[in-house]
Amino acid sequence: MVRIETQPWETMVEHARRVYPNECCGVMLGKASNGEKRVSRAVPLDNAWQGEQRARYELRPEDLLAAEREARAQGLELIGIYHSHPDCDAYFSETDLKNSCPWYSFVVLSIQRGAFGHANSWLPNAEQTAAEKEELICGE
Numbered sequence: 001m002v003r004i005e006t007q008p009w010e011t012m013v014e015h016a017r018r019v020y021p022n023e024c025c026g027v028m029l030g031k032a033s034n035g036e037k038r039v040s041r042a043v044p045l046d047n048a049w050q051g052e053q054r055a056r057y058e059l060r061p062e063d064l065l066a067a068e069r070e071a072r073a074q075g076l077e078l079i080g081i082y083h084s085h086p087d088c089d090a091y092f093s094e095t096d097l098k099n100s101c102p103w104y105s106f107v108v109l110s111i112q113r114g115a116f117g118h119a120n121s122w123l124p125n126a127e128q129t130a131a132e133k134e135e136l137i138c139g140e
């Protein structure tokens, strides 16, 4: 289960709306204990995808490393990665699966006509062949 506190949740939604109709991406920092992950910080990152960004995002490996270092410096963990789906449902696409890593939660925000629609969190398997939906609580 992933619980995203109000402040990071607002950061994520605002980021997704700001870059609409493109996809946004960023990382979620927080703590994990007893099977519950609690996100206390969201860090917006650049979408580094060189092509059309309406249906694709890419994180720079160095941005991800910097975020990991920042998390550690604050006594937090990198809980997962978020990105948006402009005018699409918050499903986990084949591309998302291919670019995933099994140790992170992947939160997808569906933005419909510039407004927040819904969100899901996904846990990819180690083979990157499927992702399981994870319980997600936002803004608490």
Ligand SMILES: [Zn+2]
Pocket (backbone or CB within 6 Å): 083, 084, 085, 091, 092, 093, 096, 108
């Ligand atoms: Zn996606």
